[in-house]
Amino acid sequence: xxxxxxxxxxxxxxxxxxxxxxxxxxxxxxxxxxxxxxxxxxxxxxxxxxxxxxxxxxxxxxxxxxxxxxxxxxxxxxxxxxxxxxxxxxxxxxxxxxxxxxxxxxxxxxxxxxxxxxxxxxxxxxxxxxxxxxxxxxxxxxxxxxxxxxxxxxxxxxxxxxxxxxxxxxxxxxxxxxxxxxxxxxxxxxxx
Amino acid sequence: xxxxxxxxxxxxxxxxxxxxxxxxxxxxxxxxxxxxxxxxxxxxxxxxxxxxxxxxxxxxxxxxxxxxxxxxxxxxxxxxxxxxxxxxxxxxxxxxxxxxxxxxxxxxxxxxxxxxxxxxxxxxxxxxxxxxxxxxxxxxxxxxxxxxxxxxxxxxxxxxxxxxxxxxxxxxxxxxxxxxxxxxxxxxxxxx
DNA sequence: TAGATTGTTAATCGATTAACAATC
DNA sequence: TAGATTGTTAATCGATTAACAATC
Numbered sequence: 001x002x003x004x005x006x007x008x009x010x011x012x013x014x015x016x017x018x019x020x021x022x023x024x025x026x027x028x029x030x031x032x033x034x035x036x037x038x039x040x041x042x043x044x045x046x047x048x049x050x051x052x053x054x055x056x057x058x059x060x061x062x063x064x065x066x067x068x069x070x071x072x073x074x075x076x077x078x079x080x081x082x083x084x085x086x087x088x089x090x091x092x093x094x095x096x097x098x099x100x101x102x103x104x105x106x107x108x109x110x111x112x113x114x115x116x117x118x119x120x121x122x123x124x125x126x127x128x129x130x131x132x133x134x135x136x137x138x139x140x141x142x143x144x145x146x147x148x149x150x151x152x153x154x155x156x157x158x159x160x161x162x163x164x165x166x167x168x169x170x171x172x173x174x175x176x177x178x179x180x181x182x183x184x185x186x187x188x189x190x191x192x
Numbered sequence: 193x194x195x196x197x198x199x200x201x202x203x204x205x206x207x208x209x210x211x212x213x214x215x216x217x218x219x220x221x222x223x224x225x226x227x228x229x230x231x232x233x234x235x236x237x238x239x240x241x242x243x244x245x246x247x248x249x250x251x252x253x254x255x256x257x258x259x260x261x262x263x264x265x266x267x268x269x270x271x272x273x274x275x276x277x278x279x280x281x282x283x284x285x286x287x288x289x290x291x292x293x294x295x296x297x298x299x300x301x302x303x304x305x306x307x308x309x310x311x312x313x314x315x316x317x318x319x320x321x322x323x324x325x326x327x328x329x330x331x332x333x334x335x336x337x338x339x340x341x342x343x344x345x346x347x348x349x350x351x352x353x354x355x356x357x358x359x360x361x362x363x364x365x366x367x368x369x370x371x372x373x374x375x376x377x378x379x380x381x382x383x384x
Numbered sequence: 385t386a387g388a389t390t391g392t393t394a395a396t397c398g399a400t401t402a403a404c405a406a407t408c
Numbered sequence: 409t410a411g412a413t414t415g416t417t418a419a420t421c422g423a424t425t426a427a428c429a430a431t432c
Contacts, residue, residue: 048367175240
């Protein structure tokens with residue numbers, strides 16, 4: 001498949017597509033194009049999707065359960081390897097095929113399961129404490145759903161998922177729509 | 193407060209900050225700076241945060257419950273106005289202070305509650321059907337948590353929350369870290 | 385009036401795109 | 409060899425930043 005076809009499918013410029021792909025290496029053939037199958041493999045490898053990543057979820061409330069049951073992870077190389085919680089009525093129960101363990105086992109679970117990514121789905125009040133334990137146990141990638149900004153050392157990556165930001169973006173567009181209906185053209189300036 | 197101070201706090205260039213603020217209007221005073229209180233109000237208004245937006249959540253499983261109980265929405269102008277589901281054992285139960293109604297009431301709820309944003313937290317199989325009903329009922333902003341790409345008319349905004357993308361970003365960085373440990377310097381090129 | 389700081393114009397920088405030599 | 413398409417260099421475009429006239 002040529003860069004032109006790929007670019008059209010992706011909705012980008014073909015020169016940009018070729019330049020971007022060239023960062024990964026020289027996987028095309030002049031006069032012929034790209035082997036899509038091979039390209040998918042190379043990109044997946046580059047993005048780390050060909051590896052298997054063990055994930056631990058801390059906090060087995062509604063959000064933790066939703067994450068544990070979310071099917072999309074498995075086929076992208078993520079394996080939910082452990083669920084931990086503090087509440088006695090949750091510890092020991094089975095969720096998404098795993099037995100929930102007490103949070104006291106965090107350090108030993110990180111070691112035995114080789115946890116690469118820690119997911120924090122606890123209330124805000126517990127998040128920093130859990131984070132500190134992850135960091136002390138050697139986890140350097142953390143996904144935080146709690147509505148607090150976590151303090152971590154330089155070498156640790158934290159990504160914060162703030163569900164209300166998505167709503168805010170929609171609300172902003174919604175407002176623009178009604179403003180435009182009222183002939184307030186200035187809103188278009190902000191579109192850019 | 194001067195643009196220099198604001199820029200330092202936000203970690204951006206002061207000229208950029210001034211230029212960006214100038215898009216909203218001329219809210220600074222030469223020789224003096226900006227009134228932060230007033231600036232916050234103007235920006236909030238611009239972003240639509242001073243309005244009250246009614247939100248309906250369809251699908252009251254673990255994710256729907258987590259969203260309904262998420263505290264962060266209220267103080268940003270979002271009000272969960274309705275929870276709808278299909279399952280008889282969920283309909284009629286109380287979640288986050290609201291009684292779950294049957295999805296048959298979608299159209300009437302959109303009208304009576306003046307729903308501005310529809311949140312789809314159903315299984316993938318039901319998402320498009322729910323989406324179509326939202327659109328037919330006049331909702332033009334949809335937040336989709338189901339792992340499917342929704343088909344909507346031009347004038348409808350859809351935002352898709354894909355939880356595995358956040359994990360993928362972490363995995364990519366995690367891979368970079370270990371690659372760097374092995375002296376593979378090429379990964380740094382991708383950082384840009 | 386002198387000092388400070390905005391809003392905006394001009395200069396710089398980086399990213400996107402067009403063009404083309406290399407080559408399948 | 410002739411046609412096609414890559415990988416990359418050069419040109420273009422837009423966004424960021426520096427500089428400064430306007431003005432509080």
